[in-house]
Amino acid sequence: MARYVLARLFSAIPTLFLVVLLSFMLVHAAPGGPFDEERVLTDAVRQNIERYYKLDEPLPTQFVSYLGGVLQGDFGPSYRYRDYTVSELIAGRFPVSMQIGALAILIGIAVGVGIGTVAALRQDTLLDRVVMGVAMTGISVPVFVFAPILVLAFAVKLHWLPAGWSGAHGVSRMLLPVLSLALPQIAYIARLTRASMIDVLKSGYIRTARAQGLGTYAIIRYHALKPAMLPVVSYLGPAIAGVLTGSVVVEQIFGIPGLGSTFVTGALNRDYTLVLGVVIFYAALIIALNLLVDVLYGVIDPRVRLR
Amino acid sequence: MSAAVRVLRRAAGIPSVKVSGGILAAIALLAIALPWVSPNAYLDINFDRVLHAPGFAGMHLFGTDDLGRDLFVRTMMGIRVTLLVAVIASIVSLVIGVLYGAVAGYVGGRVDAVMMRIVDALYAVPFIFFVILLMVVFERNFLLIFVAIGAINWLDMARIVRGQTLSLKEREFVEAARLNGVSTVRIILRHIAPNLFGVVIVYVTLTIPQAILVESFLSFLGLGIQEPETSLGALVNNGVKHMETAPWVLLIPGGLLALILLCFNFLGDGLRDLFDARQSR
Numbered sequence: 239m240a241r242y243v244l245a246r247l248f249s250a251i252p253t254l255f256l257v258v259l260l261s262f263m264l265v266h267a268a269p270g271g272p273f274d275e276e277r278v279l280t281d282a283v284r285q286n287i288e289r290y291y292k293l294d295e296p297l298p299t300q301f302v303s304y305l306g307g308v309l310q311g312d313f314g315p316s317y318r319y320r321d322y323t324v325s326e327l328i329a330g331r332f333p334v335s336m337q338i339g340a341l342a343i344l345i346g347i348a349v350g351v352g353i354g355t356v357a358a359l360r361q362d363t364l365l366d367r368v369v370m371g372v373a374m375t376g377i378s379v380p381v382f383v384f385a386p387i388l389v390l391a392f393a394v395k396l397h398w399l400p401a402g403w404s405g406a407h408g409v410s411r412m413l414l415p416v417l418s419l420a421l422p423q424i425a426y427i428a429r430l431t432r433a434s435m436i437d438v439l440k441s442g443y444i445r446t447a448r449a450q451g452l453g454t455y456a457i458i459r460y461h462a463l464k465p466a467m468l469p470v471v472s473y474l475g476p477a478i479a480g481v482l483t484g485s486v487v488v489e490q491i492f493g494i495p496g497l498g499s500t501f502v503t504g505a506l507n508r509d510y511t512l513v514l515g516v517v518i519f520y521a522a523l524i525i526a527l528n529l530l531v532d533v534l535y536g537v538i539d540p541r542v543r544l545r
Numbered sequence: 546m547s548a549a550v551r552v553l554r555r556a557a558g559i560p561s562v563k564v565s566g567g568i569l570a571a572i573a574l575l576a577i578a579l580p581w582v583s584p585n586a587y588l589d590i591n592f593d594r595v596l597h598a599p600g601f602a603g604m605h606l607f608g609t610d611d612l613g614r615d616l617f618v619r620t621m622m623g624i625r626v627t628l629l630v631a632v633i634a635s636i637v638s639l640v641i642g643v644l645y646g647a648v649a650g651y652v653g654g655r656v657d658a659v660m661m662r663i664v665d666a667l668y669a670v671p672f673i674f675f676v677i678l679l680m681v682v683f684e685r686n687f688l689l690i691f692v693a694i695g696a697i698n699w700l701d702m703a704r705i706v707r708g709q710t711l712s713l714k715e716r717e718f719v720e721a722a723r724l725n726g727v728s729t730v731r732i733i734l735r736h737i738a739p740n741l742f743g744v745v746i747v748y749v750t751l752t753i754p755q756a757i758l759v760e761s762f763l764s765f766l767g768l769g770i771q772e773p774e775t776s777l778g779a780l781v782n783n784g785v786k787h788m789e790t791a792p793w794v795l796l797i798p799g800g801l802l803a804l805i806l807l808c809f810n811f812l813g814d815g816l817r818d819l820f821d822a823r824q825s826r
Contacts, residue, residue: 253666261675264682374814378807380758382765382778383799386785394789483673487765491785501674502766505681513681517674524671 243533250525257521258308262301265510291315291511313515318507324515327500332519335489335496339481341416346423346477351470353424354431355458358466361436370432376425382487385418389491403494415492419484423477427470435466464538471535475528482520553746555819562815565808572805576624585615587622588773599793607797611787619775620798626776627757627802630690634756635749637695642702643745647733649703650710661707664700672697673759680768690769694759698752702745709744713737747816754809761802777802 279287288294291314295303307314313324353373357366392414393401400411438444439462447457482498489499497516504512556562580587585605591613599608599616607616649660676693683689713719714737722732761778763769770776777798784795 249666253670256666257670261678264675264678267682374810375803375807378754378810379803380761380806382762382785383781383795383803386781386788386795387799390788390792390795479671482671483762487762490766501677505677506767508681510681513678517671517678520671520674 239533239536242536243529246529246532250529253525254518254522258305258518259301261514261517262304265514266297266300291317308518313518314511316504316509316512318504318509318512324512327512328497328515328519331495331497331500334494335482335485335498338412338415338419338488338494338496339478339485341412342419342423342481342484343474343477345416345420346427347470349420350424350427351431351463351467354428355435355463355466357428357432358435358439359454359458361432366432370429373425373428376421377429379421381418381422381484382491384421385414385488385491388414388418401492403492411492415488415494418488418491419481422480422484426477427473430469430473431466434469435462438462438466468535468539471531471538474531474534475524478527478531479524482524551743556816559815559819561811562819565811565815569805569808569812572624572801572808573628576621576628580618580621580625583615583618583621585618587614587618587775590614598791599797608791608793610783610794616780616794616797620777620780620801623775623777623780623798624801624805626770626774627760627778627805630694630760630770630776631753631756633691634694634698634760635752637691638698638702638752638756639745639749641695642699643706643738643741644733645699646703646706646708647710647737647741650707651714651729651733651737653711653714657707661704664703667700673762676759676763677766677768680763687770687774690760690763694756697759698755702748702752705744705748706741709741710737713740747813747819750809750816751813754806754813757802757806757809777805 285294293300304314311325313328316322316324316327319327353369357369360366389401392399399414401414403411403415444457444461447461452461485496486498486502488494489496490502493499497519501513501516503509504516557566591609594605594609594613595611597605597609597613599606605615605617607620610616610619645660645664649657676697679689679693719732719736722736727736757777760769760776761781764776764778765782767782770779772779780798781795781802784798788795
């Protein structure tokens with residue numbers, strides 16, 4: 239097990255290196271410099287700025303020093319947020335995103351598995367059809383359509399919940415963003431659970447359990463749920479990536495000062511170092527969480543030998 | 546080609562495929578035809594009719610936007626752009642995926658192992674953020690959107706094609722070609738690739754909605770299609786700004802985008818079932 243984790247960590251190194259290299263090259267292949275749009279600078283000022291951001295050195299040297307910085311958690315200074323380093327921006331903004339994202343995933347699993355199980359138990363009834371139709375719709379409606387509709391309904395028309403982030407508090411401001419992010423996950427996990435639960439319920443040991451007179455609840459709780467959850471666990475990797483992507487638009491729509499909205503603002507402002515830093519950070523995060531999910535899979539399913 | 550025709554004919558017999566395919570075809574045809582018929586041009590700005598509600602007055606069936614442009618025509622143009630981007634991006638991913646998968650599967654051995662390890666590694670990369678980076682670096686250009694979206698969607702295609710190729714290359718006609726001294730490149734292009742058509746067409750219907758989603762996501766963020774051109778994502782973005790006074794500006798393009806995605810998902814689902822049934826037989 240420890241060996242497996244170590245091996246996976248090692249195999250992540252080339253992937254991450256590739257991510258850093260590719261995104262670094264991309265940013266530096268950009269036509270024009272990051273300071274081109276502002277007022278014309280005198281040569282002396284320009285040289286000073288370029289020295290400060292180390293843009294006067296040859297590209298390979300720049301890359302090596304950038305890579306050295308990244309390894310120590312230093313993504314350099316932001317081009318647009320004065321007095322902030324990219325690392326400070328990430329450290330300051332990520333916790334909010336993480337809170338919302340983690341809640342969305344937890345709700346997605348809990349509600350999705352519940353709905354999927356009920357649909358599987360009532361397979362091919364009207365209830366099942368309706369639930370699965372709704373789930374298909376949930377997968378198809380993009381977050382950036384669904385979230386504004388929620389705002390329109392619950393904030394603008396009904397005034398039940400706040401439309402934005404600042405000025406509101408606690409649960410009330412979390413509710414709509416978390417729901418927007420969770421909905422596609424609920425829908426997807428419900429479909430996955432239904433399919434695998436139907437499979438599991440057909441297996442021999444479930445029939446044995448039934449023959450022994452066990453009730454439906456006990457069968458699901460003690461025998462069927464764990465194996466039926468396996469596809470859900472392996473879906474967690476893509477789910478995390480999906481929630482991260484979704485957080486970019488959701489934070490934008492609700493005005494949440496998280497990493498996603500910072501990333502988009504950085505992208506629109508051409509804040510190269512910030513965008514570069516966030517891409518690398520997200521890549522590292524996704525790779526790490528994927529590893530975690532694979533280990534979790536091995537813990538749940540002892541048939542999978544982690545080597 | 547006859548393999549493709551057979552797949553399509555069987556697919557047309559599935560109810561969900563029939564309905565969703567029909568709706569999609571209707572939407573596409575209307576989006577292509579109606580802008581020519583409408584009395585309004587999609588770039589006409591008119592400040593006397595800002596944010597009008599949908600109605601028959603002036604034939605603004607979907608109302609007007611914040612610049613007084615006719616939303617019906619703009620929505621149709623948006624559908625055109627969205628579908629065009631999606632189809633071209635899918636073709637890009639198809640070409641990359643089929644070639645990559647076919648080479649890996651046919652050549653096999655160490656080459657295959659390395660190529661598939663690269664695919665595994667790329668799966669871990671958050672591509673959408675790369676695409677955003679790409680859009681930031683190289684201005685927002687139309688062509689780049691196609692390429693970028695296509696370039697992120699080829700991984701699944703490569704895996705599936707590789708699997709198919711592994712079984713195809715053991716077949717007699719490939720062996721016969723090899724015995725006749727046909728070159729590897731020619732075998733892949735002339736003997737393997739055409740036989741992949743059935744699988745590929747199924748998986749293209751699954752990549753199209755993904756491409757639509759990426760394009761509208763980028764356009765929503767203001768990083769995709771730029772004004773005055775439009776796409777469904779860009780229209781939704783504009784709709785969000787005015788939804789409190791004019792909800793139709795958001796709901797109509799948003800609803801159509803959702804409907805198109807829903808149809809593609811049903812279509813893909815139906816086709817995949819068909820394909821899985823064929824596989825298991």
